[in-house]
Amino acid sequence: MKTSADLKAEILVALAHPNRIRIIELLCKDVMCNCELAPALGLEQSNLSRHLKILVRSGILKSWKDGLRVNFKVSDDRIFKILDIAAAIARRETEKKAEALEA
Amino acid sequence: MKTSADLKAEILVALAHPNRIRIIELLCKDVMCNCELAPALGLEQSNLSRHLKILVRSGILKSWKDGLRVNFKVSDDRIFKILDIAAAIARRETEKKAEALEA
DNA sequence: GAACTATATGAGCATATACTCATATAGTGT
DNA sequence: ACACTATATGAGTATATGCTCATATAGTTC
Numbered sequence: 589m590k591t592s593a594d595l596k597a598e599i600l601v602a603l604a605h606p607n608r609i610r611i612i613e614l615l616c617k618d619v620m621c622n623c624e625l626a627p628a629l630g631l632e633q634s635n636l637s638r639h640l641k642i643l644v645r646s647g648i649l650k651s652w653k654d655g656l657r658v659n660f661k662v663s664d665d666r667i668f669k670i671l672d673i674a675a676a677i678a679r680r681e682t683e684k685k686a687e688a689l690e691a
Numbered sequence: 692m693k694t695s696a697d698l699k700a701e702i703l704v705a706l707a708h709p710n711r712i713r714i715i716e717l718l719c720k721d722v723m724c725n726c727e728l729a730p731a732l733g734l735e736q737s738n739l740s741r742h743l744k745i746l747v748r749s750g751i752l753k754s755w756k757d758g759l760r761v762n763f764k765v766s767d768d769r770i771f772k773i774l775d776i777a778a779a780i781a782r783r784e785t786e787k788k789a790e791a792l793e794a
Numbered sequence: 795g796a797a798c799t800a801t802a803t804g805a806g807c808a809t810a811t812a813c814t815c816a817t818a819t820a821g822t823g824t
Numbered sequence: 825a826c827a828c829t830a831t832a833t834g835a836g837t838a839t840a841t842g843c844t845c846a847t848a849t850a851g852t853t854c
Contacts, residue, residue: 593709593716595781596774600707605812606696609703613696623830635813637832647784656821656830664783666776671699673769678698680767681750708842726800738843740802759800759851 602646607631608639609671612648612662621657705749710734711742712774715751715765724760 603609610629614620620628626636640660643649650663662668705711713732717723723731729739743763746752753766765771 591709591713592778593712595785596712596777597707597709599777599780599784600703600712600773604700604703604707606694606700607812609696609699610694621830622832632814633831634815634833637830638812641832647780647787653821658831664776664780666779670703670773670776673767673773674699674702675695676769677702677750677767681702682698684750710842724800725802735844736801737803737845740800741842744802756851761801 599646599648602642602648603667603670605639607635608643611636611639611643611660612667612671615649615660615662616668619659619661621654621659623657625660702749702751705745705751706770706773708742710738711746714739714742714746714763715770715774718752718763718765719771722762722764724757724762726760728763 603612607629611625614625614628622633622636622640625631625640626633629636631639640649640651640658644651644660647663648667649660651658651660653659706715710732714728717728717731725736725740725743728734728743729736732739734742743752743754743761747754747763750766751770752763754761754763756762
């Protein structure tokens with residue numbers, strides 16, 4: 589039986605990778621397919637395909653076929669809120685370390 | 692050079708583990724030390740100590756010594772917002788899978 | 795200083811993750 | 825059917841992570 593912490597962790601594990609974050613940030617404006625994302629991110633096709641699968645399986649992205657292509661979009665805008673908060677905490681931490689070096 | 696996605700990922704990687712999420716949720720009410728958290732979570736002392744170190748290093752928790760003990764608290768309440776959003780997305784995903792089984 | 799309590803860390807192991815190369819599958823257009 | 829494009833996946837490898845046991849360190853109390 590999965591606990592509530594397990595379920596939250598599954599979402600966060602899916603989010604917690606630099607390339608997957610970059611994918612999500614590219615998708616903030618547009619719906620895009622694998623073949624558009626790959627060159628934009630400089631990722632190998634098979635690698636990107638696996639990252640996208642992780643994001644779809646967790647529910648972070650939605651996907652649908654359009655002919656040969658598979659399109660992706662972010663399923664819930666609150667994902668961006670998570671990224672914003674993570675950025676804020678990271679920024680605070682970076683500043684704290686910079687101060688520690690000066691002192 | 693760390694990119695913005697790298698920095699966000701570091702925070703999210705630190706957050707993305709069931710035991711670390713349980714630690715944070717226990718700390719939502721109280722300041723607690725290692726020796727109080729260990730029995731509450733059923734974790735081995737050395738294991739818990741390492742999880743706490745990851746959370747402090749990332750900036751998610753603050754810690755300070757009090758005699759023999761080290762106390763911990765969550766450094767930024769927005770961490771709980773991240774967990775709430777993750778829970779909401781997980782819940783939606785669980786419901787979607789339940790519907791798929793019925794149909 | 796000796797005994798005790800709380801925390802940290804080294805070492806070793808098992809498992810998970812990210813990546814690449816090669817190949818398979820699926821859909822399109824001729 | 826054939827060639828072409830887009831995506832998915834098997835296999836192998838390197839690295840990272842989480843856990844445990846044992847031990848070290850730090851601070852307290854007598």
